[in-house]
Amino acid sequence: MLSVTRVSPVDAELSWHGKAPGAAGRIVEFATEPGGPWTILTYAPLTQTTYRHPDLIPKTHFSYRVRPYYGPASRAVDVTLPKGSFTKAEQRQEHRWAPPRAIRRAGVRxxxxxxxxxxPTDLRATVMHANGIRFTWTDHAEGERGYLLEDRPRGGGSFRPVAVLDPDINSFGLITLPNEKRASYRVRPFTYGERSNIARMTTGERPAGRG
Incomplete structure (x- = not known):
């Protein structure tokens, strides 16, 4: 069950409850038109039951829904990147290794x-430079809605999605953030479960002093 509270004229607070056995997490979505399109706000862990959507468009109708997502995660790989920032020279590189690709492999069940x-099996992480990693894996899923690349910075608590990829992808390059010099990574094919009820609210006038 999902509910939404307007905590200020342009801020929404969502809360939900309910079980989703076997789910990896939940997605939170919103739309500003009755028939969509729907936009994903976050991939939330199962332990999360609230979400704040701030700084909304004034005097606009918002609709929200949540739904679980499912799919098995690969084993994790640990990556330690060399020291150094994302230099201008690296930014000028074409990074041909980075775009998502579906590499065909014969005989894969x-x-x-x-x-x-x-x-997914055979997950490998290849360090391309001080801020770039190429991931490859063997795709064993069928009927997935896509793939999630998840990371957990060293010393962090739980994995979180850092990239959402199309179905059948098994090669992808990530340009990392400063806190991702040492992190664990895994990939997960996913599909969606049943949608929640739709919760609606209308924003008010933007308060003075807020943009």
């Missing part, structure tokens, strides 16, 4: 995305 046998 696939399974429906929610089965354990759909777990």
């Amino acid at each position: 696939t399974s429906p995305v929610r089965r354990a046998s759909a777990t």
Whole structure:
């Protein structure tokens, strides 16, 4: 069950409850038109039950919904990057290794995305430079809505999605953030579960002094 509270004229607070056995997490979505399109705000861990959507467009109708997502995660790989910032020379590089790709591999068995046998295998992380990593893996999923690349910075608590990829992708390059010099990574094919009820609210006038 999802509810939304207007905590200021242009800020919304969402809260939800309910079970989702076997889910990896929940997505939170919003729309400003009755029929969509819907935009994903966040991929929330199962332990999260609230979300604040701040600084909204004044005098606008907003609709919200949540739904679980499912899919098995690969084993994690640990990556330690060399010291150094993302230099101007690196920024000028073409990074041809970075765009998402679906590399065909013969003889790979696939399974429906929610089965354990759909777990990605052979995840490898290749350091391309001080702020770039190329990931490759074997895709065993069928019927997935996409892939999530998840990371957990060294010393961090839980994994979080850092990239959302199309179905069948098994090669992707990540340009990292400063706190990702040492981190663990994994990939997950995913599909969605049932949608929640839709919660609606209308924003008011923007308060003086806020943009």
